[in-house]
Amino acid sequence: MKTIKYIAFSFVLSSVFLTSCTAGDDNVDTEPPVVILNAPAEGAKLEAGKDIHFDMDLSDNEALGSYNVDIHNNFDGHNHGGGNHTHSLTVLHDDHDHDHDEENEGRTPFRFNRTWDDIYGKKNDHIHHHEIVIDKDAKRGKYHFVVKVVDKAGNQSMVFRNIEIVDPGNGSGHDHDHDHDHNH
Numbered sequence: 001m002k003t004i005k006y007i008a009f010s011f012v013l014s015s016v017f018l019t020s021c022t023a024g025d026d027n028v029d030t031e032p033p034v035v036i037l038n039a040p041a042e043g044a045k046l047e048a049g050k051d052i053h054f055d056m057d058l059s060d061n062e063a064l065g066s067y068n069v070d071i072h073n074n075f076d077g078h079n080h081g082g083g084n085h086t087h088s089l090t091v092l093h094d095d096h097d098h099d100h101d102e103e104n105e106g107r108t109p110f111r112f113n114r115t116w117d118d119i120y121g122k123k124n125d126h127i128h129h130h131e132i133v134i135d136k137d138a139k140r141g142k143y144h145f146v147v148k149v150v151d152k153a154g155n156q157s158m159v160f161r162n163i164e165i166v167d168p169g170n171g172s173g174h175d176h177d178h179d180h181d182h183n184h
Contacts, residue, residue, distance in 0.1 A: 049136030
C-alpha cells in the first residue's frame with residue numbers, strides 16, 4: 001500500500017513540475033521587432049563628406065533592446081537575402097574592376113558599424129539623426145546600408161538598402177534646413 005501511495009504522490013508531484021515548466025514557456029517572447037526604415041531610401045545617392053539622413057520607426061510586442069547600423073561596400077556585387085531572420089551572402093560577378101578605377105584612386109572604401117542602446121526597454125520609438133558622416137575621401141560606388149534591431153529577448157529584424165556614395169553635389173539629397181531635434 002505504501003508503494004501505491006508513493007507512486008501516486010510521485011505522479012502528482014511530477015505533473016505539477018511538468019505543468020509549471022510548460023506554462024512558463026508560453027510567456028517566452030519569440031516575436032521580432034518591427035522596423036520601418038524611412039531614410040535612406042532604396043537606391044539613395046549619398047554624398048561623400050556629408051551626413052546621412054537616418055530615420056526609422058521601431059516597435060516591439062514586449063520591449064526593444066538595441067539597433068545597429070552597418071554600412072559596407074558592395075563592390076563585389078554581393079546581396080543580402082533571407083528577410084528578417086537570416087543573412088546570406090551571394091557573390092555576383094561584375095566585369096568592372098573597381099580596384100583600377102581612376103576616379104577612386106587614393107580613396108578608401110567607407111565602412112561604418114555602430115550600435116545604439118538608447119531604445120532599451122521601450123515598446124516604440126522614432127529614430128531620427130544625422131550622426132553618420134561619410135568620409136569625404138570615401139571610395140565612390142555601391143554600398144549596403146544594413147539596420148539590425150534586437151529586442152530584449154534577443155529576437156532580431158534586419159532591413160537592407162542598396163545605396164550609392166557619390167561626389168558632392170550629385171546626391172539625391174535631403175534638405176538640412178529643417179526644424180526638428182536630433183536627439184537620437
